[in-house]
Amino acid sequence: MGNALDQKSIKNLAVRSSQLLDLYAHGRTTLRYRQLAVGILMTVATGYISPVVGALQAQSINNISNLSSKVQLNSIRATNNGLMLTVNANPQIRIQREDNPDRLIVDLQNTNLAQQLHQSTLPMNRLGIKQVRVAQFQNNPAIARLVFDLDSSDPNSKVAWQGQYIAATSTLLLTPSNQTAQAIPINPSVNPNLSLPRPINTPSSPISSAPAAIERLSFSSTGQLIVSANQPVSYRANVDPTSGTYNLTVANARISPNLQRPSLAANSPIERIRLTQVGNSVEIGIKTIAGWQVRETQRLNNQQIQLQVSLNSVVPNNQTPLPNNNPVNQTVPNTGDRRRGVIVVDAGHGGRDPGAVANGIYEKNVVLPISLNLGQALQAMGYTVYYTRTNDVEIDLEPRVALAERIRADVFVSVHANALAPGNSGISGIETYHSRNSTVGKELASYVHSQIISATGARDRSVRGAGFYVIAKTSMPAILVETGFVTNPTEARNLSNPNYQKQMADAIARGIDQFMRVRGR
Ligand SMILES: [Zn+2]
Structure with a gap:
């Protein structure tokens, strides 16, 4: 599980900060969100989060070559109100604007891109940005460059951007400041002492034109879903993990009385499309069947919203994926019979989070092969398997649970x-955990636990109830298997032995199969 308490609290903060983004994006004021917001405020008060506005760091920009430690940019994710970057330290930021074509250049000083981010493109289609391109602009000194390709027909494209670093979660948030930026030259060699653009204190002009009419929805056999309007539209998107619904909110729009919509075949991956007029906006909810997802793709023109419906593991050809950008999309479902049952296999930790470390062993590195073996064994039994990770990537606890809920595992x-x-x-020995008050979870844990003990001969440290996030927050029967102690030399050796890993995986699979059969599957 990883024994560092501070690691756990960092995880909790990571979950909280993503909830906060949601809070700002939707202005929700449900009790749950309020509680989370209070949690954040308290954390700020006790000094765990130190927000730093990028603009304040401009003075020291000439000293970058003296810094010995470099920043690494590990991932970039689009959120409803900006971009969320994971970095291992706080980089100095320089933001510049270029006209014709309109672009915003965000340079992270002394920063190296993680390999998988080189030359990648992230579709945005919101906040006045068409897409964000990522590249290692310069090596010595290192500069990681994000280029925002702006949609000049959208008033939001005139807004200045700012950076905010949250140390506790190693997160750099880039958000619009809602102030108009001055246009300044982008070539740093022309003006080496360039500071950040000074915002002019005027709010961005609201969209004042007549509402756009949503006229047509089309769905092609290749899975392309297109929403067409009679004039340019801006929108934002979010996914409701509990219902698996992809929601578009189109601003300043109405539903045309002559709306054309596709007829959905019985075997269509889309279960339902629902349009609702909410004030001046149109909300479009797209519900897919389990195992399918909706993704944004690059808009060809601003009167259309282009989406791609695909299997979770499939990345459409017409966009460049950002590896690690959205870990739950990296899951690899097999094409097994869903009626046999759907199992989510969750390898703990990953990426910068090694889990427990002892005797030269990283927990993240031994639980991954056990998990992959487990998935294969379950597939061979006819189950449909989804993995939360299939390689060494860092994933928060929340998306692990969200995946299981979304596909109704x-x-x-x-x-x-x-x-x-x-x-x-x-x-040494095996502990198998279930959520404290879950009888059915306990039943599952018991089957799996006995199979492991009899297959491996490891010490029986019993089935236990606990409140671990992934088993407490999942709604289906859920267990967490502690496959042995890396702090015990013998067990550490066993856990890193491929034969033992396979033995362990097969035993867990047999226990799950027993449980499923008893429950009539
Ligand atoms: Zn662990």
């Missing part, structure tokens, strides 16, 4: 390895 199994403080290296 029958069983969630999280694979971990245990650790104890120094002086306890003699302790």
Whole structure:
């Protein structure tokens, strides 16, 4: 599980900050969100989060060559109100604007891009931005450059942007400041002492034209879903993880009385499309069947919204994926019979989060092969398997749960390895956890636990109830298997042995299969 308490609290903060983004994006004021917001405020008060506005860092921009440690940019994700970057330190930011074509250049000083981000493109279609291109602009000194290709027909494209670094979650948030930016030259060599654009204190002009009419929805056999309007539209998108519905909110729009919509075949991956007039906006909810997802693709013109409906594992050809950008989309479902059952296999930790570390072993590296073996064994039994990760990537706890909910999994199994403080290296064995008040979770845990004990001969440290996030927040029967102690030399050796990993995986699969059969599947 990883024994560092501070790691857990960082995880919690990561979950909270993404909720906060949601809060700002939708202005929701439900009790749950208010509580989360209060959580954030309290955290700020105790000094865990130190927000720093990028503009304040401009003075030291000439000292960058003296810095020895470099910043690494690991991932970029579009949110409803901006961009969320994961970085290992706070980079100095320089934001510049260029006209014709209109672009915003965001340079992260002394920053290297993670390999998978090189030359990548992220579709935005919101906040006045068509897309964001990412590149290593310069190596020595290193500059990572984000180019925002602006949609000049959208008034939001005139707004200046700012950066805010949150140390506790290693997150850099880029958001519009809602102030108009001055146009300044982009070539740094022309003006090496360039500071950030000074915002002019005028709010961006609201869209004042007559509402656009949503006239047509079309859905092609290749999965392309196009929303067409009679004039340019701006929109934002979000996914409701519990219902699996993809929601578009089109600003300043109405539903045309002559709306044309596709007839959906019985075997269509789209279950339902619902249009609702909400004030001056049109909300379009697209619900897919389990295992399918909706993604934005690059708009060809601003009167249309282009979406791609695809299997979770499939990336459409007409856009460049950002690896690690959206981990839950990296899941690899097989084409097994859904009626046999859908299992989510969750390999713990990953990426910068190693989990427990002892005897030269990283938890993240031993639980991954066990999980992949487990998935294969389940597939061979006819189950449909989704993985939360299939390689060494960092994933928050929340999307792991969201995946299981979205695809309406029958069983969630999280694979971990245990650790104890120094002086306890003699302790070894298997612990299988279920959510404290879940009888059915306990039943699943018992089947799996006995299979592991009899297959491996490891010490029986019993089935236990606990409140771990992934088993507490999932609505289906869920377990977390502690496959052994990396702090015990013998068990550490076993856990890194491919034969033992396979033995462990097969035993977990047999336990799940037993559980499913008893429940009539
Ligand atoms: Zn763990």
